[in-house]
Amino acid sequence: MRFGILGETRAWRGDGGEVPLGGPARRALLALLLVRPGEVVSSDRLVEEVDPAGALSAHSLQSQVSRLRTALGGGAVIERAGAGYRIAVDPDDVDACRFERLAGAGRAALAGGDAGRALALLREALELWRGPALAELPDSETARSAAARLEEQRLGAVEDRIEAALRLGEQGAVVAELRELVGRHPLRERLAGLLMRALFAAGGQAEALVVFEEIRRRLADELGADPSAELAALHRELLSADPAPAPAAPPAQLTSFVGRSGEVAEVAGLLRVARLVTLTGPGGVGKTRLSVEVAGAEAADAEGAAGEVCFVELAPLRDGAGLPQALLGALGLRENGLQMDGGAKAPVDRLIAALSDQVLLLVLDNCEHVVDEVAKLAARLLATCPRLRVLATSREPLGIIGEHLVQVRPLDADAAVRLFTERARAVRRGFTADPGLLRRICAALDDLPLAIELAAARSRTLEAGDLAGRLDDLLGVASRGNRTADERHRTLRSVVAWSWDLLSEPEQRAARRFAVFAGGATAESAMRVCGTDGETLESLVDKSLLEFAGGRYRMLETIRAYGGELLDAAGERASVRRGHARRVLELVREADPHLRRAEQLEWLPVVAAEHGDLVAALHWAVEEAETGLAFELLASAFTYLWIRGASASAAPQATALLARVGEAVPAGLGEEYAACALLAASASASGDAGQEMWQRHRAAAAKALAAAWPGDRPGRYPVVLLLWMMRNANGPDPEGAFALVSSQRDCAEPWARAAAHYVSGFGRLGEGDPAGAEHAFGEALRGFRSLGDRWGSALALDTLAGAAAARGDRGRAVALTDEALVLTEQLGALEDSADLLVNRGDHRAGDDAALARADYARAAVLARRAGSSTYLAAALRGLGDIALGEGDLAEAERLYAEALERIDPHWIKSLGPRLRTLIGLGRVADARGHGAEARGRYREAAAAADGMGTSASEVLRMLGLPEEVVDTVLSTVTSLR
Incomplete structure (x- = not known):
């Protein structure tokens, strides 16, 4: 017979049939005996527990025991023992005892490192529960104690089961459960720690840190205690963890590696002493495969001097202009942040900043067609990034100082x-x-x-x-x-x-047409562009003319070059190229609306996989004067390029396209024309040519965009509209920009409507209406959230946090910034995460200097990885504030000086960091008694604030500076006038 007290008290015969136990008194009596099967329970205690009201007598107890014996038949023996009773059953026949045994075995397996066995045991144990333990016992101290012990064991088993699942990589299955458990047990540190680990494993570092902050505050407020050493250690681990996208790994290989083990060891050994190694040899000799194997060996070697590995395939590049962008992309770095302004540094400078302190082996594969550009860039990176090593493959040497050549020879x-x-x-x-x-x-x-x-x-x-x-x-x-x-x-x-x-004619036709794909293709794209079917593609794979991996077909570069020659000889290049470009257009056009909605995380990698083909299609369309197609490609890819931070890769084509068409807007392509002008101007890769194009074409593009978005009907590209409003609101035509904003606040397109509210908030700030600005930013957030857009939501949350800080609500500012950090982390936006961390540090600095210091330090790490000088300057300024608050004037001055050197004074996003840095230097001078120097710094800060178009006092207060600091600056400046 089996018994259950984990829920209602029940008994089952061996055949599964349930035993009728009778009324509540008998059920309570059985439950009390089953809590400790085989142990004697005194009659007095049974009387007291079964009927706390005192109506049950000893004689009545004896009667209830007799009836219970009858109900159980021969399934269990209830024995009289001294002054009480006991039930003689196998403990494993009682669900509570079996639960304790299984939970203990599961915990032991977990401690022993066998998470799989632990998970199975713990699940089996927890499945025994049918409801609250000892649910039918009358309320008494003894009943509450026994039930509490079992419920605590149950919660411990749940925690063990979740930990086992996390060890097995099942974080996605437990996050929701953990949130609910933390809500029910807000002071239970192990649950909070498990939720932090699950969130981090799922890519949510910022959200995991929010969980720590919440439990830290609850412990302090309710218990007056600090987090345990274990939870504090986990917090430090999360702070030091890197949420950045990993550099591109070497491509997975589908075949065995034959006959090169000696060469792998030779090259790996050479990389221990040489910082540039180039594998040279003819096409087909195995340079790429050898580099992949060396890179894999280095990545697997925890003691390897090369550290991380980043593999960059250069074959898709048409020329060397896109080389820096290719490296940025492979490193997982965006080329611009969410702030959408023109302050980004040149891609090469961003690479240097990102790699300056990083231990990395950079593999540059197939350099021969861009060898001059690779040589120049490699030389500069190696000169400025002392911990960087480069492994290149090329048919000819790079020809720079320090290069070590390894001639890859045919197999023995x-x-x-x-x-x-x-x-x-x-x-x-x-x-x-x-x-x-x-x-x-x-x-x-x-x-x-x-x-x-x-x-x-x-x-x-x-x-x-x-x-x-x-x-x-x-x-x-x-x-x-x-x-x-x-x-x-x-x-x-x-x-x-x-x-x-030896191929059939249909196979030859498909193979030569496939040569137009720069980055490989999905089956559908290959069949559409090549005019073939799946069977033919599979046949080409069988015959080693194509490879298939990761859902995409690819062609080795040597074969692709040969196929390209035959495509020319067949006179098909123009038509196939046109078909390829139109297929790329179809893909990015389909993805565009999804990139502004909840499914953006699913669609971003889809478009990113086509990036090489997008650039190739743009290059061909511009080169062949397919202007309409080129404009449509640029505009349809605009959202992807900006969110992904890849606008610089399209800037040369945008600049060339504007140069080709002049200032006459092509009929029906006004928005596309404006998108082109923004890409030419905003991406730093376009340089002076892009800025010149912007000045020449801005007026015509503004007129075309206003016509495309008249207010009573939506246009086609709302992200183009947002970028236009932001650039002009801070630039040459604020009146026109805000007029366009006003016309879109009731737009039928929800994303554009949210964007208009967002931009209008800045206008309210300029008018000295912080409440109106906060309302506008709130409307923007509601609009972006209703669509599930993380990018727009992060923009709005950041501005709302700034508004909250300006009115003194630092707790609200921190909470809003935490939300924004979760979103930027999901988007892989290092630069924006660094910016938000600095902002959160500013919000926290007045209450908790230690937390603020951690935010500034983490921001500095991310800014360096992203190659962002501006955000690194902001982080250094924050660390300077902390040093100043601690009285370390020398360290504060050093940090402020370094920050000031890195700040771009011409970028609107740099205004706040610059003001704070100048004021910090003034405060250092004040503390040293250098009054004249302090007054000079304050004057610089006030002059910069005046340039914002509103009063210096309002600007300084909007930055959330302490009132005494604002008063000091203003009184100093006033006394000098």
């Missing part, structure tokens, strides 16, 4: 035969051939890995002897000695051509 004889055999067996089960014959085949192919793989793929339909004969005819060889790299390349080209010639 045995390795070549082994490679042929393995690849042949992959397409033909049980493949065997005479080793001498295979050696002759490989020798004819100069032992080049790519040539061997292409030839081995033919083993599916050709015997080894037939294959050898065809190769002899093709290459005109019987035997040969060592040959030069150029001759080997001709051999490879001949084998590629031979493999190509």
Whole structure:
């Protein structure tokens, strides 16, 4: 018989049938006996617990026991023992005892590192619960104590089960449960710690830190206690963890690596002493594969001097102009932040800032077509980033000082035969051939890995002897000695051509058309652009002309170059290129509305996978004067480019396109024209040419955009509208910008309506109406949130936090900034997260200097990784404030001076950090008794504040500066006038 007291008191026979126990007195009696099966419970206690009101007598108790014995039959024995009773049952037949046994075993398995077994045991234990423990016992101190003990064990088992799930990577399945549990047990530190770990594992570092802050405050307010050492250690661990997107890993390989273990060890050893190693050799000799294996070995070596590894594929680049952007993208760095202004540094400077202190092995693959640009950039990075190492692959050396060359040679004889055999067996089960014959085949192919793989793929339909004969005819060889790299390349080209010639006509057509894809393609895109079907694509994979991994088809660069030549020879380049560009347009146009809604995190990587093809399509459209197509590509990709921080990659095409069309707006393309002007002006890669284009085309674009968004009907590209309003509100035409804002506050397009409210808030601030500004920012937040847009929501939350701080509500400011940090973390926006951390530090500084210091320090780390000089300056200024507050004048002055050097005085986002830094330097001078120097710094700060178009006092108070500091600055400046 089985018994249950974890919920209603119940009993079941061996066949599963339930035993009728009778009324509440008998159920309570059975529950009391089952709490400790086999132990004697005194009659007095049973009487007291079963009926606390005192109506149950000893005689009545004896009667209830007799009836309970009858109900249970032979399933259990209730014995009289001295002055009480006990029930003789196997403890494992009682659900509470079985629960305790399973939970204990699960906890032991967890402690022993077996999370899988622990999870199974704990789930089994918790499934025994049907409701509150001892639910049918009358209320008494003894009943409450027994129930509380079981409920505590239950909660502990839940915590153990969740920890086991987290160890197994199941954080997504427990976050919601943990939130609910933390809500019910707000002072339970282990639950808070588990929620912090689950959130961080799911990519929510900022939200995890919010959880710590909440429990820290509750412990202090309700218990007057600090977090435990364990929870405090977890908090420090989260603060030091890096939420940044990981650098691009080496591409996954689908085949075994044959015959190069010695070279891997040689190159890895060389990288321990050399900072630039270049693998050289002809196409198809295996440079890329060797670099992938070296990079993988370095990444796996925890003791490796190279530290992290970033793999950059340069083959998709058309020219060297996009090289810095390619590196930024591979490093996971955005090229501009959410603040949408033109203060971003040049991409090369951002790379230097990001890599200056980082231990990194940077692998640059396929450098030969941009070798001059790679050489210049590598030289500059190595000169300015002392912990950086570079591994390059190229058909020729980079030719810079410090370069160590490793000539990648063909495989040795045995390795070549082994490679042929393995690849042949992959397409033909049980493949065997005479080793001498295979050696002759490989020798004819100069032992080049790519040539061997292409030839081995033919083993599916050709015997080894037939294959050898065809190769002899093709290459005109019987035997040969060592040959030069150029001759080997001709051999490879001949084998590629031979493999190509053996394709059917539909396969050849699909393969040469596929050569237009710069970054590979999905099956649907490949079939559409190449005019083929899935079976043909699979056949090309079987024959080693295409590779398939990660849901995308790719073509090796050597084969792609050959296919491109045949595409030209067939006279198809223009039509296929046009089809390719239109397919890219279709993809980005489909994604655009999703990027402004809740599904943006799903769609951003979809578009990012097409980035190389987007740039290639833009380049072709501009180069071939397909102006309408080029404008549409730029505008449809605008949201992606800005949220992703990749606008600089499109700036050269935008600038060239404006130069081609002049100042006449193409009919029906007004918004596209404005998008083009913004890209040319806002992306730092466009340089002076982009700024010149902006000045020439701004007026025409403004007129076209106003016509596209008249107010009574929406336009097509609301993010273009937002960027236009922001740039002009802080620039040459604030009246026109705010007129456009006013016309959109009741726009039918919800995202544009929210954007208009957002921009109008800045106008209210300029008018000295902080309450109106806060209302406008709140309306913007509601609009963005209703759409699920994290990007817009982060913008609005940041401004609302600033408004709250300005009116003295620092707690509200911190909470709003925490929300924004969660969103920027999800978007992978390092620069914006750094900005928000500085803001949160400012909000916290008046209450908790230690927390503020942690925010500033973390912001400095992220700003350095993002290569953002402005946000690094802001973080240094914050650390200077902390040092000043602690009386360390020398450290404060050093930090302020470094911050001032890094601040761009011409960027609107830099105004606050610059004012605070100047005032900080003035306060340091004041503390040292240097009155004249202090007055000079305060005067500089007041003059900068006056330039905002409102009073200096209002600007200083909007920054949330202490009132005494504002008074000091203003009184000093007033006395000087």
